[in-house]
Amino acid sequence: MKTYLILAWRNCWRNRRRTWITISAIAFAVLLSILMQSLNRGSHDLLVENMARYSTGYLQIRDVRFEDDPSPDNAFEYGDAIEKEVLAMHPDVRMVIPRIQTFMLAADDEGTKGALVMGVDPEREQVLNGLMDQLVEGRFFSWKDGGSGNDGGSVNDGSSGIEPSEAVVSAGLAERMELAPGDTLALIGQGRFGMSASGLFVVSGIVKLPVVEMDRQTVYLSLPQARYLLSAEEHVTSLLLLPRHKRDTDDIAQTVRTKLAGTELTVATWEELMPDLLEFIKFDMAGSYVLSIILYVVIGFGFFGTVLTLTLERRREFGVLLSVGLKRRLLSLIIFLETLMVSVTGVLIGWLLTTGVLLYFVQNPIQLTGDLAESIMDYGWEPILPVSLDPGMFLSQGLIVFFLAVGISLYPMAKIARLKIIEASRS
Amino acid sequence: MNKKKEVIRTESVSKVYNPDTIPVHALREVSVRFDEGEFTSIVGPSGSGKTTLLNMIGGLDEPSSGQVFVHGQEITAMSDRERVAFRLEHIGFVFQYFNLIPVFTARENVSFVMFLQHRPEREIRERAEQLLVEMGLEEKMDSRPAEMSGGEQQRVAVARALASRPSFILADEPTANLDTVSAMNLLDMMARMNREEGVTFIFSTHDQRVIDRARRVIRMVDGAVESDEFREG
Numbered sequence: 001m002k003t004y005l006i007l008a009w010r011n012c013w014r015n016r017r018r019t020w021i022t023i024s025a026i027a028f029a030v031l032l033s034i035l036m037q038s039l040n041r042g043s044h045d046l047l048v049e050n051m052a053r054y055s056t057g058y059l060q061i062r063d064v065r066f067e068d069d070p071s072p073d074n075a076f077e078y079g080d081a082i083e084k085e086v087l088a089m090h091p092d093v094r095m096v097i098p099r100i101q102t103f104m105l106a107a108d109d110e111g112t113k114g115a116l117v118m119g120v121d122p123e124r125e126q127v128l129n130g131l132m133d134q135l136v137e138g139r140f141f142s143w144k145d146g147g148s149g150n151d152g153g154s155v156n157d158g159s160s161g162i163e164p165s166e167a168v169v170s171a172g173l174a175e176r177m178e179l180a181p182g183d184t185l186a187l188i189g190q191g192r193f194g195m196s197a198s199g200l201f202v203v204s205g206i207v208k209l210p211v212v213e214m215d216r217q218t219v220y221l222s223l224p225q226a227r228y229l230l231s232a233e234e235h236v237t238s239l240l241l242l243p244r245h246k247r248d249t250d251d252i253a254q255t256v257r258t259k260l261a262g263t264e265l266t267v268a269t270w271e272e273l274m275p276d277l278l279e280f281i282k283f284d285m286a287g288s289y290v291l292s293i294i295l296y297v298v299i300g301f302g303f304f305g306t307v308l309t310l311t312l313e314r315r316r317e318f319g320v321l322l323s324v325g326l327k328r329r330l331l332s333l334i335i336f337l338e339t340l341m342v343s344v345t346g347v348l349i350g351w352l353l354t355t356g357v358l359l360y361f362v363q364n365p366i367q368l369t370g371d372l373a374e375s376i377m378d379y380g381w382e383p384i385l386p387v388s389l390d391p392g393m394f395l396s397q398g399l400i401v402f403f404l405a406v407g408i409s410l411y412p413m414a415k416i417a418r419l420k421i422i423e424a425s426r427s
Numbered sequence: 428m429n430k431k432k433e434v435i436r437t438e439s440v441s442k443v444y445n446p447d448t449i450p451v452h453a454l455r456e457v458s459v460r461f462d463e464g465e466f467t468s469i470v471g472p473s474g475s476g477k478t479t480l481l482n483m484i485g486g487l488d489e490p491s492s493g494q495v496f497v498h499g500q501e502i503t504a505m506s507d508r509e510r511v512a513f514r515l516e517h518i519g520f521v522f523q524y525f526n527l528i529p530v531f532t533a534r535e536n537v538s539f540v541m542f543l544q545h546r547p548e549r550e551i552r553e554r555a556e557q558l559l560v561e562m563g564l565e566e567k568m569d570s571r572p573a574e575m576s577g578g579e580q581q582r583v584a585v586a587r588a589l590a591s592r593p594s595f596i597l598a599d600e601p602t603a604n605l606d607t608v609s610a611m612n613l614l615d616m617m618a619r620m621n622r623e624e625g626v627t628f629i630f631s632t633h634d635q636r637v638i639d640r641a642r643r644v645i646r647m648v649d650g651a652v653e654s655d656e657f658r659e660g
């Protein structure tokens with residue numbers, strides 16, 4: 001075998017220039033394909049990650065009816081006892097994060113806007129998504145602001161003049177409503193079971209949320225205040241479970257689902273909670289796959305052309321080798337090894353280049369500016385191009401080239417199988 | 428003169444190329460026998476069927492009719508696969524040009540056939556060196572074909588043909604691309620191997636100086652044997 005490997009390897013370098021051109025083409029295809037995928041995946045991953053962290057959580061417990069009717073009516077009771085119970089369900093549940101949320105109208109002197117009101121525990125949110133670090137202006141309400149719940153802090157619709165509670169408003173909403181810290185904001189909507197819910201809140205801070213849809217319309221209240229506002233003092237609409245590792249998600253979901261069987265609660269994973277987004281991502285990836293395929297077809301034809309010429313040029317040589325007693329099967333093997341070696345070299349160089357480029361991008365993220373950044377932000381992306389380093393991409397491109405090489409080798413192999421020695425040695 | 432051992436025998440071998448379109452009768456009923464230790468030249472004008480006859484004997488092509496026997500075995504009845512194995516064991520080839528694997532050194536080229544025969548590594552190494560020395564190529568052992576003259580390349584080809592210890596060596600116009608000195612030098616080597624090791628050589632040529640060196644001359648015209656004369660070497 002060693003002799004055949006040596007022979008094949010040296011044959012690869014008989015025409016250095018041609019071989020280098022082929023290798024470069026393959027390396028280039030691998031580089032471009034992985035890069036394309038990496039940028040795509042990177043932004044998808046980030047999008048999904050942000051969605052999970054700010055909106056759905058990796059997995060959440062909620063009332064079975066909440067999906068069809070996400071109103072405070074379908075909130076469920078939550079307290080220390082349940083928290084303990086849930087934490088005990090699976091060892092990989094790091095913590096639970098309660099939220100109560102609903103859509104309300106946000107009003108100030110200028111007018112009204114729809115708002116997603118989220119009652120949260122900022123300390124716990126911080127662990128999941130670093131919410132407090134997203135502050136761009138002002139300060140966060142402290143847990144204690146609303147910790148006493150219904151008394152003192154919040155202002156129910158009827159009463160007035162008592163010092164108002166605080167709200168943290170997303171930057172998009174603040175901009176649309178021209179809010180700044182210190183401004184007052186009224187929230188009007190419906191609480192549990194038809195109770196009217198309204199309250200005045202002083203904007204204490206403004207947060208920039210990386211999910212554009214949320215940044216446009218979110219108002220954070222402290223959990224007790226939101227509960228009070230919605231007449232749901234004992235309730236939450238969702239209980240997010242924070243897994244120790246993202247990969248534990250499905251495992252936890254399975255266990256928790258079993259444990260919740262028979263209750264009115266259910267658990268849903270981030271994948272189940274954002275089906276539209278995942279569908280969109282699939283569609284978006286298809287585009288880069290098509291480009292990648294086109295690239296490989298072009299390069300495949302180039303490679304095939306080279307192998308074709310090479311096969312014709314070496315007919316006589318093949319004839320001589322066969323006449324001295326080399327079996328056709330072994331000659332085919334040598335030619336296959338040659339194709340494979342060129343491909344593997346190309347892939348390795350492609351991988352190396354790609355790794356270099358990706359590592360560079362990790363260190364120096366591509367920051368987008370201008371119109372492009374605007375339109376990307378409209379889609380819910382941040383205006384940077386994050387990259388993915390998923391080794392699966394490298395492997396799949398390597399496999400594609402491998403199969404390409406196998407496919408291309410079929411031609412000389414077929415030729416060798418049918419080569420007539422005397423005709424080959426006459427040419 | 429005692430009876431010599433038969434190596435090759437052809438029985439009414441004919442070859443027609445393109446039988447369906449414009450038939451070319453390359454060989455017409457050729458019956459000829461070669462014995463062990465011969466140093467035979469097949470001569471004749473271009474197109475007279477020399478290459479075709481050598482191809483038939485070497486099992487590189489199949490006759491349209493007739494049989495070829497090597498050591499009494501009918502190679503014309505063998506399958507392609509059997510013939511490959513048979514060639515490897517029994518027949519050495521030297522072609523007119525482009526005999527060698529260009530990416531292999533002289534040593535590697537000579538070793539390669541022995542490698543195909545699964546000879547022990549030590550034997551391969553020693554025999555390759557010994558043959559190359561005998562061919563006067565000790566200086567060129569680690570040169571690649573591109574770094575050698577035509578004559579040197581043909582001597583490597585002869586060494587390679589000898590390496591597999593074949594029953595006979597077929598050489599199709601081995602000197603055609605060589606200058607006189609190289610051609611004579613190659614013939615000297617071949618003759619010496621024939622004399623000293625008893626290797627049977629059958630070579631085609633239309634070079635008179637080469638013909639003069641042969642001990643048997645088979646003259647072909649138009650695909651048929653016109654004359655067959657033995658001479659004192």
Ligand SMILES: Nc1ncnc2c1ncn2[C@@H]1O[C@H](COP(=O)(O)OP(=O)(O)O)[C@@H](O)[C@H]1O
Pocket residue numbers: 423444445451452453471472473474475476477478479480
């Ligand atoms: N593969 C082939 N197809 C058609 N004709 C061929 C083929 N090989 C040889 N011939 C013809 O057969 C005849 C004998 O050729 P060849 O044996 O090569 O002669 P020589 O070697 O004596 O020059 C020539 O007329 C040649 O054109």
Ligand SMILES: [Mg+2]
Pocket residue numbers: 477478479599600
């Ligand atoms: Mg000829």
